[in-house]
Amino acid sequence: MATSVEVRNAFAVLAVSVVALKVLQFLWRAVWEPLRLRRIMAKQGVKGPPYRFLFGQVIEQVAFQDSFPESLPLGNYANFSPTVTPQYALYFPKYGKTFLYWRGIDTRLCVRDAEIAKEVFINNHKSLKRSEVEDKIIGQVVGTGLLIHQGEKWASERRQLNPFFHQDALKGMVKAMEEGTTMEIHKWEQTVAQAGGSAEIDVEPDLQKMSGRMLSLTAFGIDFDKGEQIRELQAEIARDVFLTIRNPAYWIIPGYRKIPTKRNRYIDQCLAKVHSLLHEAIDGRRESVRNGEATSYGDDLLGSMLSAATEGWDETAKDFNLASVFSNTQLMYFGGQTTVANISLFGMLMLATHPEWQERARKEVLEVLGHQKVDASALPRLKLLGMIINETMRLFPPAPSIARETTKDVQVKSLMIPKGMTIEFAMVAIHQDKDYWGEDVGEFNPGRFADGVAGACTHPQAFSPFGLGPKFCLGSNFGMMELKVVMASMLQRFELLPSPNYKHHPTFTLAQRPKFGMPIILRAL
Numbered sequence: 001m002a003t004s005v006e007v008r009n010a011f012a013v014l015a016v017s018v019v020a021l022k023v024l025q026f027l028w029r030a031v032w033e034p035l036r037l038r039r040i041m042a043k044q045g046v047k048g049p050p051y052r053f054l055f056g057q058v059i060e061q062v063a064f065q066d067s068f069p070e071s072l073p074l075g076n077y078a079n080f081s082p083t084v085t086p087q088y089a090l091y092f093p094k095y096g097k098t099f100l101y102w103r104g105i106d107t108r109l110c111v112r113d114a115e116i117a118k119e120v121f122i123n124n125h126k127s128l129k130r131s132e133v134e135d136k137i138i139g140q141v142v143g144t145g146l147l148i149h150q151g152e153k154w155a156s157e158r159r160q161l162n163p164f165f166h167q168d169a170l171k172g173m174v175k176a177m178e179e180g181t182t183m184e185i186h187k188w189e190q191t192v193a194q195a196g197g198s199a200e201i202d203v204e205p206d207l208q209k210m211s212g213r214m215l216s217l218t219a220f221g222i223d224f225d226k227g228e229q230i231r232e233l234q235a236e237i238a239r240d241v242f243l244t245i246r247n248p249a250y251w252i253i254p255g256y257r258k259i260p261t262k263r264n265r266y267i268d269q270c271l272a273k274v275h276s277l278l279h280e281a282i283d284g285r286r287e288s289v290r291n292g293e294a295t296s297y298g299d300d301l302l303g304s305m306l307s308a309a310t311e312g313w314d315e316t317a318k319d320f321n322l323a324s325v326f327s328n329t330q331l332m333y334f335g336g337q338t339t340v341a342n343i344s345l346f347g348m349l350m351l352a353t354h355p356e357w358q359e360r361a362r363k364e365v366l367e368v369l370g371h372q373k374v375d376a377s378a379l380p381r382l383k384l385l386g387m388i389i390n391e392t393m394r395l396f397p398p399a400p401s402i403a404r405e406t407t408k409d410v411q412v413k414s415l416m417i418p419k420g421m422t423i424e425f426a427m428v429a430i431h432q433d434k435d436y437w438g439e440d441v442g443e444f445n446p447g448r449f450a451d452g453v454a455g456a457c458t459h460p461q462a463f464s465p466f467g468l469g470p471k472f473c474l475g476s477n478f479g480m481m482e483l484k485v486v487m488a489s490m491l492q493r494f495e496l497l498p499s500p501n502y503k504h505h506p507t508f509t510l511a512q513r514p515k516f517g518m519p520i521i522l523r524a525l
């Protein structure tokens with residue numbers, strides 16, 4: 001019979017072994033793997049800064065990012081956006097079209113070559129998975145919808161969601177989009193009128209609200225006030241999550257987000273509120289159909305999803321159930337709101353600083369619409385506006401990069417990318433590469449899109465604001481429509497002038513944004 005001492009000793013040995021195993025595993029991931037991947041890439045001529053234990057280049061990048069003055073010059077946009085993607089400005093000029101760097105212990109191959117990007121993200125997409133490091137960050141804000149899923153679950157959700165984003169389904173939403181713009185536009189009209197015809201307004205908070213309201217009205221319909229609250233909470237969460245990952249502790253303490261620091265607790269509180277608002281909206285609609293108050297779930301996005309969903313809340317089940325409605329509403333809310341807000345924001349800046357394009361765009365809007373409300377049939381005829389939006393997304397793509405991890409070795413022409421590598425598609429850097437765009441790559445010139453994307457650049461993947469491969473943005477048409485509605489409504493009413501108080505300093509939290517807001521002078525027409 002074992003004595004209690006023997007039992008205790010056995011436990012001690014077991015505990016020590018478990019700890020030792022964990023330590024070894026960690027060292028393997030934090031030392032062996034980075035150096036192994038570095039060696040394989042170095043042999044193939046891919047270079048980069050040296051691996052720094054645990055932190056990689058995080059500290060260097062944050063310091064570089066913080067070294068820039070508050071206000072950067074406007075005009076040359078082919079500078080690898082150093083305040084947004086410091087890694088590109090630091091290493092592309094030094095190492096060429098591909099380089100290796102570390103985000104914490106995560107080894108990343110940065111690619112500014114559209115052909116390699118096509119081979120990897122489109123032709124070899126089956127050998128990729130989403131980056132766990134990245135999903136741990138972004139998943140806190142967007143939840144677990146389509147964006148995060150892969151494999152069969154992704155394919156079945158994507159099939160279910162696709163019909164809601166077909167051109168025909170979207171046409172019915174233009175009216176709600178237009179309604180979403182009216183509140184801020186009226187506010188601006190009043191402010192401008194009271195100030196005697198022209199006024200300086202920080203349009204950032206207003207465009208955020210406008211974009212949120214457009215989505216609330218199309219997606220949430222009758223519950224649009226819940227949508228508003230969700231938008232505000234998600235913005236808070238995004239800000240705090242991104243402050244968290246600037247802290248080196250995040251990168252070395254496993255489970256850092258579970259430590260009850262003030263900020264961690266705040267993020268959790270906001271998340272809990274988002275969840276309860278989503279539950280209220282979903283339960284509310286189901287309740288009113290069940291008790292006969294309503295005959296259907298409604299024809300907005302939430303209603304359409306609810307009609308298609310099966311009962312049950314199983315996130316892992318293959319079918320499109322209530323958990324899928326929940327998570328995809330949370331995802332679209334964030335994915336659809338900040339992107340559109342941020343593009344319209346930089347679009348306004350570009351129009352204010354390029355009066356010749358502003359004039360031409362206004363002329364087109366007035367020819368197509370006069371002073372009528374924007375409607376679905378007018379949108380395809382706003383061609384110049386489409387070019388201006390594309391040129392804005394080229395220079396200020398809300399998602400400046402897209403990352404995936406290889407699940408097996410991938411051979412791309414003469415380059416062998418080993419399993420376990422994170423591949424970072426350097427979208428904003430490819431958008432700024434003169435090899436694809438020509439000598440005027442640093443200028444804002446919507447004219448380059450006169451013959452569409454094919455006429456603007458020399459490689460189809462050199463312009464990828466909506467991503468590339470099967471996970472291409474589901475809401476790209478939806479977003480383009482919203483952007484046209486916003487820009488057209490604005491151009492009908494105001495002349496935009498640059499403000500001397502604007503400080504150009506784009507940053508990245510989960511999408512590009514101006515660090516110090518976006519004051520623009522609006523003058524009534």
Ligand code: HEM
Binds near residue numbers: 335397398403476479
């Ligand atoms: C107009 C601005 C927008 C831009 C620039 C944009 C950009 C992107 C990008 C780059 C991706 C791919 C991410 C990746 O591969 O990791 C993506 C995915 C996605 N976007 Fe958008 N987006 C926009 C608007 C919208 C809107 C308005 C919605 C919905 C209402 C939306 C919903 C989605 C969804 C659901 C996915 C995931 C697709 C999948 O994984 O299959 N987006 N978006």
Ligand SMILES: *[C@@H]1O[C@H](CO)[C@@H](O)[C@H](O)[C@H]1NC(C)=O
Binds near residue numbers: 387
């Ligand atoms: C703008 O970009 C989108 C997405 O890549 C494309 O479908 C559209 O044709 C482009 N429009 C113009 C005018 O270039």
Ligand SMILES: CC(=O)N[C@H]1CO[C@H](CO)[C@@H](O)[C@@H]1O
Binds near residue numbers: 207238338342
């Ligand atoms: C105007 C606007 O909505 N800007 C947003 C851009 O994206 C960041 C983060 O995703 C938001 O915090 C900004 O509010």
